[in-house]
Amino acid sequence: MSATMTPKNSERSAPVKHRRPARLKAYSAFRGTMIVLVVLAFLVPLAWMVMASFKTNVDIHDTSKSFLFTPILDNYSHVLGNDNYLGFVWNSFWVAFCSTGISLLIGVPAAYSMSRFNMQKSALLVLLARIIPGVSLLVPWYYVFANLGWVGGYGVLIVSHMFILIPISVYIMMSFFDSMPIELEEASLVDGLTPIGAFLRILLPLSVPGIATAGILSFIFSWNNFMFALVLSGANTKTLPVAVFDFVSYASIDWGAIMAAACIMTLPIIVIALFAQKYIVSGLTAGATKG
Known part of the structure; x- marks a missing residue:
């Protein structure tokens, strides 16, 4: 009797085992996304400040030269x-x-x-x-x-x-x-x-x-x-x-x-x-x- 019950029990517990990694993956993806957003929120203004320090006032207001510009000192x-x-x-x-x-x-x-x-x-x-x-x-x-x-x-x-x-x-x-x-x-x-x-x-x-x-x-x-x-x-x-x-x-x-x-x-x-x-x-x- 115990031999016949073992496969059923394993079949019932299988979805639980698969559900747990799915939750962990969703949580890891959410956490990674939030970390990236927070890092970008802090680094983008800093990067813009550094790039603007090497631009002329005209280039700073020119959106076409946001990344491609001639740096100056x-x-x-x-x-x-x-x-x-x-x-x-x-x-x-x-x-x-x-x-x-x-x-x-x-x-x-x-x-x-x-x-x-x-x-x-x-x-x-x-x-x-x-x-x-x-x-x-x-x-x-x-x-x-x-x-x-x-x-x-x-x-x-x-x-x-x-x-x-x-x-x-x-x-x-x-x-x-x-x-x-x-x-x-x-x-x-x-x-x-x-x-x-x-x-x-x-x-x-x-x-x-x-x-x-x-x-x-x-x-x-x-x-x-x-x-x-x-x-x-x-x-x-x-x-x-x-x-x-x-x-x-x-x-x-x-x-x-x-x-x-x-x-x-x-x-x-x-x-x-x-x-x-x-x-x-x-x-x-x-x-x-x-x-």
């Missing part, structure tokens, strides 16, 4: 040679480096304290500072910093960027410290370390991926920030986003120079992201596996 020579663009590059780097470094010095110990001592109210205040739109603070900031004589200097840009960068650092590092077992600190205290020593010698080296993630994201934000620099910077402290905006005039827009300036501004961020992507992924997902 006049836009890059105009940006790098005639408009003190390298000075603006230095301004952006200095402001981003200082604001990121100071924010990490403040944010990492603050994140450790909030994580280990359950300072939820303090964490809520930091989150509130992150949620507040920066544009709502520009007028009072300008009034205060103008009375202090800071407007137009590097200090006002660094302080204004830190208002956003410190919350970013705190929340990234809080999730990272939450994922670390408390037994590491308890063992170090048994071995004779103080709480500060345990933080500096045990937890801080282990949190390098999180610190790298917070630092990279903070640096990118500061490098790309336009609003604060437009209002608070001066002629000698102008950063790259404001310098790109200078190619827009009342009568005309130099699209070729704008694209060349944008390519120069984007290149360092792309290089940093490519070399540090493993730290970004590990840092952002650090708290996801806790428990």
Whole structure:
């Protein structure tokens, strides 16, 4: 009897086995299609920007020369040679480096304290500072910093960027410290370390991926920030986003120079992201596996 039932059972289970791979194939095709669409959505504008940086303004508006055109370097020579663009590059780097470094010095110990001592109210205040739109603070900031004589200097840009960068650092590092077992600190205290020593010698080296993630994201934000620099910077402290905006005039827009300036501004961020992507992924997902 069992021998006669075996073929029937195998015949009934056969469609189920064939149905499963079909679902997997459909899901794989859907996932691949969505990945391609997302990649194209990000790469097409970037590719258009790079190609436009090697075109004249006439060729940029000529649809027949979207892909077939004679490349020129006049836009890059105009940006790098005639408009003190390298000075603006230095301004952006200095402001981003200082604001990121100071924010990490403040944010990492603050994140450790909030994580280990359950300072939820303090964490809520930091989150509130992150949620507040920066544009709502520009007028009072300008009034205060103008009375202090800071407007137009590097200090006002660094302080204004830190208002956003410190919350970013705190929340990234809080999730990272939450994922670390408390037994590491308890063992170090048994071995004779103080709480500060345990933080500096045990937890801080282990949190390098999180610190790298917070630092990279903070640096990118500061490098790309336009609003604060437009209002608070001066002629000698102008950063790259404001310098790109200078190619827009009342009568005309130099699209070729704008694209060349944008390519120069984007290149360092792309290089940093490519070399540090493993730290970004590990840092952002650090708290996801806790428990």
